[in-house]
Amino acid sequence: MLIVDTGPIWEIVLYRAVTELGFSRLSRSLTHFLSPEAYENCGRFLSAFGKKTTSASVVAEIYRQIQKTEPRGHQQLWEQVYDEFERMGMAEDVVNLVDMDSELVTLYGPTDVSLIEIARRNLDQKPVILTLDSRLHAECIKARIRSDLLIQVCNPV
Numbered sequence: 001m002l003i004v005d006t007g008p009i010w011e012i013v014l015y016r017a018v019t020e021l022g023f024s025r026l027s028r029s030l031t032h033f034l035s036p037e038a039y040e041n042c043g044r045f046l047s048a049f050g051k052k053t054t055s056a057s058v059v060a061e062i063y064r065q066i067q068k069t070e071p072r073g074h075q076q077l078w079e080q081v082y083d084e085f086e087r088m089g090m091a092e093d094v095v096n097l098v099d100m101d102s103e104l105v106t107l108y109g110p111t112d113v114s115l116i117e118i119a120r121r122n123l124d125q126k127p128v129i130l131t132l133d134s135r136l137h138a139e140c141i142k143a144r145i146r147s148d149l150l151i152q153v154c155n156p157v
Contacts, residue, residue, distance in 0.1 A: 097110060
C-alpha cells in the first residue's frame with residue numbers, strides 16, 4: 001500500500017501542466033521532475049503498488065497550491081488532479097482530528113499526521129509513505145513506518 005503526500009502529487013500535476021498544457025511559468029515550481037527520466041522513474045515506482053491512497057487533508061493542500069497559481073488555469077489544474085487520481089486508482093481516507101496525536105499535530109500539522117495514522121491503520125499491508133518532506137520522512141522512520149523520499153524515487157541509485 002502506498003500513501004502519497006501532497007508534494008509528490010503536486011509535482012506530478014505541475015510536470016503534466018508544464019509538459020502537456022504548456023503552463024511554462026509553472027516550470028520554476030518543479031523541484032524533482034527536472035527531466036523526463038525523473039518523471040518516468042516516479043511512474044514506475046507508483047505502478048509497483050496495487051493500492052494507493054492519500055488523506056482528505058492532502059486534497060485540501062492541493063487546493064491551496066492551485067489557488068497560488070494563475071486563476072485562469074485553475075480548472076485545467078483541477079482536471080489534471082482528477083486525471084491523476086483516476087489513473088493511479090487513488091483512494092482518499094479521512095482521519096478525524098480527534099483521532100490524531102495532539103503532540104504530533106503540533107509538531108507536524110494535521111496533514112502529515114493523517115498520513116502516519118493511515119499507515120498505522122494499515123500496518124498489515126506494509127504501508128509506504130511517499131513524500132518530499134524530510135521531517136515527515138524522519139518521523140516515519142522513528143515510528144517504524146517505511147517512507148520513501150521523492151528525490152530517491154526520481155533518482156534511484
